[in-house]
Amino acid sequence: MNTTQLNSVITKGELLDHWQGHRRLTRRLIEAFPEKEFFNYSIGGMRTAAEMMMELIAITGPGIVEIATGKTNQLVESFEHGNKKQVFLDKWDEQTEIVNRNWDKITEERFHEKIKSFGEYEGTVHSTIFYFIDNEIHHRGQCYVYLRGLGIEPPFFPQR
Amino acid sequence: MNTTQLNSVITKGELLDHWQGHRRLTRRLIEAFPEKEFFNYSIGGMRTAAEMMMELIAITGPGIVEIATGKTNQLVESFEHGNKKQVFLDKWDEQTEIVNRNWDKITEERFHEKIKSFGEYEGTVHSTIFYFIDNEIHHRGQCYVYLRGLGIEPPFFPQR
Numbered sequence: 399m400n401t402t403q404l405n406s407v408i409t410k411g412e413l414l415d416h417w418q419g420h421r422r423l424t425r426r427l428i429e430a431f432p433e434k435e436f437f438n439y440s441i442g443g444m445r446t447a448a449e450m451m452m453e454l455i456a457i458t459g460p461g462i463v464e465i466a467t468g469k470t471n472q473l474v475e476s477f478e479h480g481n482k483k484q485v486f487l488d489k490w491d492e493q494t495e496i497v498n499r500n501w502d503k504i505t506e507e508r509f510h511e512k513i514k515s516f517g518e519y520e521g522t523v524h525s526t527i528f529y530f531i532d533n534e535i536h537h538r539g540q541c542y543v544y545l546r547g548l549g550i551e552p553p554f555f556p557q558r
Numbered sequence: 559m560n561t562t563q564l565n566s567v568i569t570k571g572e573l574l575d576h577w578q579g580h581r582r583l584t585r586r587l588i589e590a591f592p593e594k595e596f597f598n599y600s601i602g603g604m605r606t607a608a609e610m611m612m613e614l615i616a617i618t619g620p621g622i623v624e625i626a627t628g629k630t631n632q633l634v635e636s637f638e639h640g641n642k643k644q645v646f647l648d649k650w651d652e653q654t655e656i657v658n659r660n661w662d663k664i665t666e667e668r669f670h671e672k673i674k675s676f677g678e679y680e681g682t683v684h685s686t687i688f689y690f691i692d693n694e695i696h697h698r699g700q701c702y703v704y705l706r707g708l709g710i711e712p713p714f715f716p717q718r
Contacts, residue, residue: 406567407684441707506567509568524568528576537699542699545602
């Protein structure tokens with residue numbers, strides 16, 4: 399066990415693994431949806447799974463690049479997808495690499511730095527990253543109910 | 559900024575605040591449910607909100623005491639409630655204190671220790687605590703859909 403581990407409840411590397419583990423689970427959730435229902439099923443007037451996943455994609459890549467570079471990004475929650483899940487899965491995989499690449503650029507010392515995410519949301523680097531992760535878990539949990547409502551078994555939650 | 563902050567992506571104290579913030583939001587979710595539907599509404603054959611919250615209560619208090627003391631606890635997911643939400647809210651508040659009190663007993667050095675939660679789930683202290691938090695966010699997200707299905711506005715997600 400090194401010094402960083404001794405002083406940290408979770409190290410930077412472990413936090414990346416934690417996030418990417420959640421991202422792998424969310425990817426399996428996208429795969430589990432029938433293509434049609436991914437774009438048109440919803441409950442109680444909520445957004446569709448596609449719209450919620452669009453939000454996550456709008457946040458994750460641009461959000462982490464913003465933290466790494468310090469340059470403000472726009473929150474743009476839509477893109478051309480032609481009602482194809484594959485467009486989402488491709489963007490998902492692209493962002494997995496973007497997260498990994500930019501993670502290396504964020505030093506441990508910066509995690510307590512105050513930032514304004516997307517020029518608007520005040521927090522620290524760590525509170526912002528935890529917000530990204532928690533927001534993903536939150537919306538994925540909602541999409542689990544959509545899958546159950548459709549009679550489909552969602553991916554196993556503890557598996558990352 | 560002290561040395562612990564410099565080496566930590568999130569400190570032990572910040573992680574407690576983070577968790578308790580989520581717990582405050584989940585408490586507001588329980589409050590938002592009509593009493594009857596808390597115990598009998600569900601979607602797609604899933605558990606009711608009461609059953610999911612019972613799982614969280616079964617995990618949180620006993621789980622943190624187990625980590626603090628090293629003595630294995632049982633996972634018991636039911637208790638007498640007489641279909642009263644107040645029983646849940648009282649247990650919730652009791653566990654808020656249990657988490658705070660036991661948190662002080664878990665030293666930073668222990669967060670990378672390997673443990674077997676409830677005698678069964680292998681991980682480290684930090685992976686176990688993050689699992690508790692993530693599992694709460696996941697089920698709370700599902701209960702947000704129940705509230706929307708009932709035509710009720712859920713509590714504001716970013717507010718902790």
